[in-house]
Amino acid sequence: MPNDSNAFFDCLVIGSGAAGLTLALRLAEAGRRVAVLSKSRLSEGSTLYAQGGISAVLDDRDSVESHVADTLTAGAGLCDEQAVRFTVERGRQSIEWLIALGVGFTRAEDDAGYAYHLAREGGHSHRRIIHADDATGRAVETTLEALARQSDAITVFEHHVAVELIRDSRGVRCLGAHVLDTATGHVRTLAARDTVLACGGANLAYLYSSNPHAASGDGIAMAWRAGCRVANMEFMQFHPTCLFHPQARSFLISEALRGEGARLLRPDGHAFMADHHELAELAPRDIVARAIDAEMKRLGVDHVWLDISHRDADFIRSHFPAIHGRCLELGLDMTREPLPVVPAAHYTCGGVVTDLAGRTDLPGLYAIGETACTGLHGANRLASNSLLECIVFATAAADHMLAEPGETITPQALPAWDESRVTDSDEExxxxxxxxxxxxxxxxxxxxxxxxxxxxxxxxxxxxxxxxxxxxxxxxxxxxxxxxxxxxxxxxxxxxxxxxxxxxxxxxxxxxxxxxRLPQAAPTVLVPPPRPDPVQAAAR
The missing domain is CATH 1.20.58.100 (Fumarate reductase/succinate dehydrogenase flavoprotein-like, C-terminal domain)
Known part of the structure; x- marks a missing residue:
């Protein structure tokens, strides 16, 4: 942990998942001095727990047009097609960059076609999900983390929580942030030419969530208070299949299981998804989640069942080792019995409004990953497009910063954190x-x-x-x-x-x-109330 209380960086990255670390590494490669802020350990966050994989057009039998069409269909008419194409067209180069860094994606079982195994998930018309067994997020996150720790250009602030963004005296540019060192209780002032919000979504707003404790909407809230618009916040994706178990309330059962033939069952063993949608278990997540919710309410049960036990046991163990192992720890053998599952809040499709370079309404402030609303996801995120978005938009933001470097800011020019009128709480x-x-x-x-x-x-x-x-x-x-x-x-x-x-x-x-559904789709855009000019307010 750095010893300096206040410091200046070319870029302050708030968040250490796939988006934040990708951007930090891209800037560090160009010699920029970067600070990366993490609430807990550097690797702890939603990326670490992502199971399924990353969607990209990698097989000659697939096409950009097909991936675009699938994304637009899942987004229920609300996707920005320009953002969709921008993302999908950069899929292969994003995957090739990760492979070059050493991410150990699962190899194909034969020599035909693409060199890596590609899975299929709900809403996808082709096999295009590249993965590292059933722990893709861990493979990506740990690879990026190791490289970030090795870089002399990256300073890591673990166990630090961003408190508030700092704007200039007229409130028209972001200059950095105040951050709390949770180990000491001290608030640091970190100045930066550019500040990046890469701190995930707001899924902890719900009682049942698949996300780790960090997903508390910090980036969205800080951006709103700084004067940035947010959009499409009503679209919270509920993952259909979170394990229903008192000792593992946030453990996901990847929808890759359904891609490999797992069926959703009522308590009597009837497979019910065909009663709700023609694609059955391969329907988009919103349809599957609502179908499960409807069955639970209709039957008065607290979960349904997900069954892949009809597949060969060796196939299950080899394709889903992490899920299989965790379930065994909990006394559940998915090779022999169905698993109890319920929907859980999983992904925030809305967020801070950005352009295709990740820029927000406030100059000097970027938002990437789940914090941002780029227009890619529309009214529903297509499975495994999230990690793709992280890599693509982190790269785009880094490219923009390198092309247009901001002005130099010094910590001395920023206001210090004021604790002169507060006391320690006795009512936690x-x-x-x-x-x-x-x-x-x-x-x-x-x-x-x-x-x-x-x-x-x-x-x-x-x-x-x-x-x-x-x-x-x-x-x-x-x-x-x-x-x-x-x-x-x-x-x-x-x-x-x-x-x-x-x-x-x-x-x-x-x-x-x-x-x-209305005939015309339109985003829901919220605009912060106007704030008084800080200079004029001080004069009064």
Whole structure:
């Protein structure tokens, strides 16, 4: 951990997943000085737990046009086709870059066709998912992490939480961020020519989530408070198959199982997906998640079953070693019996509005990965497009920074963090209570299926919570839990506002009061309220 309290960097990257580390390495290769901020260990985050793989056109039997079409179909008419093509066309070179770095993707079992094994997942018309067994995220993350630690140009700040972005005196440019060192409780000031939000989504707004603890919407919340627009926050993707087990509430069962023939079953053993969609288990995630939710509610059960035991046991063990091993630890043998599964909040399709270089509304501030809304995902993310987006847009942002370097900023020119009027809290239970209440009502009222009344209730409760959190935040010294709660409450409010504005059902957003899809698709864009000019406010 660095000893300097305040420092200047060419780029400050907030987040250490595939997007953040890719950008850091790209800049470091060009000799730029980069700081990478991680809430926990450098490798800890959503990327580490990604199972399925990365979608890209790699086989001669596949095509860019087919991948584009599949993405547009999954996005339910709301994708930005320019962003889709931009991403898909850069798929192969992104994979080749990862292979050159040493990511150990699974090789093909024969010499015919592409050299690496390609899986097929829901919504894809071809096998185009390159993977490292069933632990692709771990293979990518650990490779990038090792290279970042070896780079003399990259300074790693582990166990540091971003508190707030710093803007210039007129509020028109990002100059860096205040960050909390959770080991000491000290707040550092990190100045940077460019600042990048690569800190994931906001899936912890829900009681059941497949994501690690870090996914609390920090980047989206900080960007909103800094004056950036956010879009499509109503589209929260629920992964259809999270293991239902008290000791593994966030363990995903990859949809690659369904790509290899796994079937979703009712308690009586009936395979039900064909009753809901012509593609059955290979339907897009939103359809599968709603089908499971509907079966659970209709039957009054707390989970359904996912069964791949009809496949050869050696095939299951060789293709899904991590999932098979973890299930065995929990007393479940997927080679012999079905697994209990439920949907869980998995991916935030909306986020901070950016262009194709990752630029936000605030000069000097970029957003990439799940934090951003590029237009790629529309109303529903196609399986395994997320890691692809991370690599593609991290590279694009790095290229833009290298082509147009920003101005030099010194830490001395930035305002220091002010703790002169706060005290240590003696009521930490308030944070824990509010955290649980927020996630519970978001799950109950703003979940897989919504109604106007549920959304009204959620909006009322989130407003009350935010007022209470605001008072608490202004009175006590900050902690990591308080920072995350503050951000999560804000992002929950943005999700509810977006859901209330969409008067139709489309993609991941299903409202029983508006069951039909409107003829024209339009993004939901929220604009922060205008803020007074800091210079004029100080003069008054």
């Amino acid at each position: 239970v308030v944070v824990a209570h509010n955290w649980h209440e927020l996630r519970r009502f978001m799950w109950d009222y703003v979940g897989i299926v919504r109604t106007n009344k549920r959304l009204e209730r959620a909006r009322h409760r989130v407003e009350l919570l935010r007022a209470e959190i605001h008072e608490y935040y202004g009175s006590f010294r900050i902690t990591a839990d308080l920072i995350e709660l503050r951000n999560l409450a804000l992002v929950a409010d943005l999700i509810v506002q977006s859901a209330q504005q969409r008067r139709e059902s489309r993609g991941l957003h299903a409202n029983l009061d508006y069951p039909n």
